[in-house]
Amino acid sequence: MVIKAPDRITYTDGHSFCPGCGHGTAIRLIGEVLQELKLEEDSIIVLDVACGGMPIDVWRYDTIEAAHGRPVPTAVGVKMVRPDQPVLAYLGDGAAYSIGLAETIHSARRNDNIVVIVLNNCVFGMTGGQMSPTTLQGQVTTSSPNGKNMESGGATLDVVKLLSSMDIAYLARGAICDAANIRKAKKYIKKAMEKQLNQEGFSLVELLSPCPTNWKMTPSRCADHIKEHVTSIFPVGEFIGKEGEQV
Amino acid sequence: MGKVVLHTQRCKGCYLCIRECPKKAIRKSGINNKKGYEVIEVDGQLCVACGTCYVVCPDYVLEIHREETT
Amino acid sequence: MKGNEALAEAVIRSGCRFYGGYPITPQNEILEYISWRMPEVGGAFVQAESELAAINMVLGAASAGARALTSSSGPGYSLFQEGISYLVAGDIPAVIIDVARFGSGIGEISQGQCDYKLVTRGNGHGDSHLLVLAPCSVQESVDLMMQAFPLAEKYRHPVILLSDAAIGQMVEPVNLPEPQTVDINRDAWTVKGCKGQDESKKITNVFYYMDDYNSYLRDKYQKMQEEEQRWESIMTEDAQLILVAYGISARVCKEAVRMAREKGVRLGLIRPISIFPYPGKAFKNIPDSCKALMTVEMSITGQMAEDVRLAVNCRYPVYTYGTGIKVPGSSDVVRYASDIIEGKIDKEVF
Numbered sequence: 151m152v153i154k155a156p157d158r159i160t161y162t163d164g165h166s167f168c169p170g171c172g173h174g175t176a177i178r179l180i181g182e183v184l185q186e187l188k189l190e191e192d193s194i195i196v197l198d199v200a201c202g203g204m205p206i207d208v209w210r211y212d213t214i215e216a217a218h219g220r221p222v223p224t225a226v227g228v229k230m231v232r233p234d235q236p237v238l239a240y241l242g243d244g245a246a247y248s249i250g251l252a253e254t255i256h257s258a259r260r261n262d263n264i265v266v267i268v269l270n271n272c273v274f275g276m277t278g279g280q281m282s283p284t285t286l287q288g289q290v291t292t293s294s295p296n297g298k299n300m301e302s303g304g305a306t307l308d309v310v311k312l313l314s315s316m317d318i319a320y321l322a323r324g325a326i327c328d329a330a331n332i333r334k335a336k337k338y339i340k341k342a343m344e345k346q347l348n349q350e351g352f353s354l355v356e357l358l359s360p361c362p363t364n365w366k367m368t369p370s371r372c373a374d375h376i377k378e379h380v381t382s383i384f385p386v387g388e389f390i391g392k393e394g395e396q397v
Numbered sequence: 398m399g400k401v402v403l404h405t406q407r408c409k410g411c412y413l414c415i416r417e418c419p420k421k422a423i424r425k426s427g428i429n430n431k432k433g434y435e436v437i438e439v440d441g442q443l444c445v446a447c448g449t450c451y452v453v454c455p456d457y458v459l460e461i462h463r464e465e466t467t
Numbered sequence: 468m469k470g471n472e473a474l475a476e477a478v479i480r481s482g483c484r485f486y487g488g489y490p491i492t493p494q495n496e497i498l499e500y501i502s503w504r505m506p507e508v509g510g511a512f513v514q515a516e517s518e519l520a521a522i523n524m525v526l527g528a529a530s531a532g533a534r535a536l537t538s539s540s541g542p543g544y545s546l547f548q549e550g551i552s553y554l555v556a557g558d559i560p561a562v563i564i565d566v567a568r569f570g571s572g573i574g575e576i577s578q579g580q581c582d583y584k585l586v587t588r589g590n591g592h593g594d595s596h597l598l599v600l601a602p603c604s605v606q607e608s609v610d611l612m613m614q615a616f617p618l619a620e621k622y623r624h625p626v627i628l629l630s631d632a633a634i635g636q637m638v639e640p641v642n643l644p645e646p647q648t649v650d651i652n653r654d655a656w657t658v659k660g661c662k663g664q665d666e667s668k669k670i671t672n673v674f675y676y677m678d679d680y681n682s683y684l685r686d687k688y689q690k691m692q693e694e695e696q697r698w699e700s701i702m703t704e705d706a707q708l709i710l711v712a713y714g715i716s717a718r719v720c721k722e723a724v725r726m727a728r729e730k731g732v733r734l735g736l737i738r739p740i741s742i743f744p745y746p747g748k749a750f751k752n753i754p755d756s757c758k759a760l761m762t763v764e765m766s767i768t769g770q771m772a773e774d775v776r777l778a779v780n781c782r783y784p785v786y787t788y789g790t791g792i793k794v795p796g797s798s799d800v801v802r803y804a805s806d807i808i809e810g811k812i813d814k815e816v817f
Contacts, residue, residue, distance in 0.1 A: 153448050153461035158667075160457050167455065169434070170411035174455030191662040196527065199672075210667040212658040214530050217553045217672075220523035223487075223515065227527025227535065228658065230485055230511035231651060235660055253523075256516035329417050329452040362411070369411035 156181040158190055158210045166204060170369025172326040172359025176269050177205045179336040180240065183343055184211065189236045196225040198241035200276030202269060205240065219250030222257045225264045233263070236346055243270040243284045247309045251283075254309065254354070258318050261351035265342045268309075268354060271361035272380065279364025283307040286383055291364070308384060310356050319345040320353035320391035323384060326360065327376035331386065338388065345391060353391070358384055399446030399463035401439045407456045410434035414450035414459065423450060470605045471496035471566065471635040473643070474628075475504065477612035478536055482647040483562070484510035485528035485535035487521040491543045492576040493632035494566035498538065508646075518543040522550030522563070529554070529561040530658050530670045532651035534616045538564035540632075541574060541582050551625060552591025556672035558656075560619035560626075562612075563597075567631040567714075569765070569792045577792060578632035580714060583770035586627050587743045594684060598691055599627040599743040601713040605639040611740070613644050618695065622687055623656075629742065631765075633715040633794060691744045698746035699738040702728070705756050706735030708804050711775050712763040713739045716795055720763050723800035732805050742771070750778040759807050761786040763795050769816040787816045 154160075159181040167173045184190045195211050197203045199218045206213045216224035216239075225239040246254050246268040254266065273291055274280045280293035281303050288297040296302070310323050320342045324335025335357055342353035358380050360372030367375060408430055414437060415423045422443035430436050437458070439450075448461045468476070475497045478486070486505055488498045498514065505512040511528070515521035521537045528535035539547060544565045554561055565586060569579025586599050598618055602608040608630055619626040652659055661667040674680040699717075702724055703709050712720040717738040727734040733756070737749045753760075760783055762771045769787025776785045788795060788803045806812050 151463045151465060153451050153463070155457040169409035170413060171455055174457070175453070178455075178457065191664075192660040194531065194658045194660065203671075206669050206671055210661065210665070212661050212668045214527065214557075214658055214670040215672060216526065217523060217549055220519070220526075220550070223520040223523040224527035224530075226513065226520075227485060227487065227524035227529075228531040229527075230513065230524070231528045231531040231533040231535075232659065252516055253520050256520065260513075329449045332452050369413050370416045373413065373416065 156185045156190070159208060167201065168363040170360055170362040170372060172269060172271060172357065172361070173201055173204070175326050175332060176267065176357050176359060177209060179332070179339055180238065180267065181209060182336060183340045186340065187343055189343065193236040193238060194228050194232065196221040196228065196237070196239045198245040202240060202242045202245065219245040219248070220253060221245065222250060222253045222266055226257055226262050229262060229264050236343060238265045238267065240267045240269070242275065243268060243272065244274045244282045247307055248283050251309070258313055258316050258352050258354065261318055263346055263349055263351050265346050266352070266354045267339065268356045269359045270356050270384070271359040273361055273364045275361050275364055279361070286380065306383060310384070310389060313354060314389045318352040318354070318390055319350035321389040323356040323358065323386045323389070325358040325376050325381055325386050327358070327373040341391070341394070358386070399461060400441060401444055401446060401450065402460040402462060403437070403439065404458050404460070405436035406430050408434055408436040408458045409456050410436065411455065412437065413453045413455070417449050417453045419447060419449060420445055468605065468641050469496060469636065469638050470608055470630065472500050473605050473641045474564065474608045474612055474630065474635070475500035476643060477609040479504050479508055480644055480646040481534065481613050481616050482649045483534040483536045483616065484508070485525065485533045486510070486537065487513040487515045487524035488537050489515050489518050489521055489539065489543060491540045493568055493635050494538050494540050494564065496635070497564065497566070518546035519549065522547045525561050526550055526554055526557070526559060529559045530557070532654060532657040532659060534649060536562045536564065538566065540566050540568045544582060544585060548589060548591040551597065552593050552595045553672050554625040555590070555595040556593065557670050558623040559670065560616070560623050562615045562619055562626050562628060564628045564630060566635045567629060575792055576632065578715060578765060578794060579792060580631060580716060580765040581767065581770065582629065583742065583764070583766060586629055587774070596688060596743055597625050597627045598622065598695060599629055599741065601629045601740060601742050602634065603714050603717045603738065605634065605637060606641050608634060609641055609643065622691065624687065629714065631715050695741055696744050696746040696748050697740035698749040699740060700749055701736040701738070703735035703737060704754055705733055706754065707733045707756055707758055707808050709735045709737055709753065709757055709760045710763055710800065710804065711737045711739070711760055711771065713742055713771070716763045716765060719795050719797050720800060722797040723804070726797055727801045727804065730801070732801065732808065734801070734804055745774045745778060747778045753779065753783065757783065759784045759786055761788055761804055761807060763788045763800055765790050765792070765794065767791045772816050784815055786812060
């Protein structure tokens, strides 16, 4: 038996994410789920721009690179035209929770039958590590040089908590910080895709992810930071639709 | 048991595999790849092909080849 | 039929099977009509949370192979800009209806023609120009709507249908065309899953896939210039002054030409139907009798005058009779044109 990344992902000689970046792991998990559910040739994926848009060069699934913050409505448009095909939107916290928050919430309100994967690394990565709505209190970023606080950046937004009262198919948060959590995150993504196949509606899986470059930490230190600190602010687990196989 | 096949040309030297390997079978090799990163190597004596390194590697460096057990 | 409803029926008959939109006066009849009509033909209707969401839903639906459309008016059209730029960048055909209203800001819900520069010059960042069609009657709204998707698909480029509150709200008899349908799998480039294919389809808005994007985009606009200029010329052959007007103002000008000729004042009219590409060919044979041209438009600053100047290469003075929020009166047009002919008007534009 061979365990390796799906062929539809690894066709380039590595991708251009920074060392230790969570995107590489996240897109592999998506690929593994599509492979296991035999959805690779049916799925349509919608990406954001910037780091979250780079998978378009790395994988071979039918893919749209949408405008910043608009992968969710773009995915809704695709799904409306092709209701029998799996549609997945992959975007960062800046896209889903800042500029595209309205689109995220309203898609959940309509319970659109799509899967939304949000890679939450608590910063705007590609643009140089500015603070985002999910930046933790006290976190130093290039636009909160003295540490984010209420006066200079406002509160830290937990959108999973916000969505937890809504009538949607599935809601979970995983963490890309160690093997156990990564395996769990994959199960969340798989469950979300299965919910879509069962026509149950909107699923959102948030993945807490390291950004070593902008956190100015080694990849190993990032993993500790997520485990010790980030998950205490953003708890991991399943929040809606956890029935079925326990993850 | 089995073995690990390495695609070290993809390695970016994050060393999350070294951190997570339960058998401490992975280490830095002292060799740089074309990108300039010091890549990893696996000690075949210690490795049990558990696949933990595959799970945590963001760059698809490691492939696990397990022998079928009957 | 009411203009907006006839247009909405034409949207359905043109084979459109996705509509996403947000309410705004004076185009609500389009959204309302499509909300019940679209399900009848098996298409999808979404009342989007904003125009931003609507235009990006259109981007997704069109990328998936459907004829997709959204509609709005000035303030909402402003919010489309981002998505329009991405439609251009991604070579995605779609149709956008702007039922223009008056003014900057919230303006007024009454008719206006002050989105001219927005639809011909605006359309988001980058070198984004859209093919823009401007009907002047309910029937023409329907006829141009039926051409809009084929044009969008010919160029793989978004197309705008520029109506206005007056045309949208007026009731006129109309002949409706035969319904069209298209197969969502007809094009190779659309996302539909990559069954049996080693490579996948990528719809992207970055250009490093293409060797010479500059030439590609220039050639596209050049081809539009050559093949899509549309206009109507009325009695220009011996005109002393040629009126230039599109949309609702052009209807007034047709009457003005008739009235002026009865008085012995020889007016003519060029009515652009495509306003991008601008019908420069219509201005190639201006007679020696012509002293000046005059745009008649419901904008304050004479937004189209610039295009007319370019079309005549500044060889003639180009005046504007800009009425802003008021529909121009045909007798006022005749009076102003006569004053220009008699040399009584100094300023060409406001």
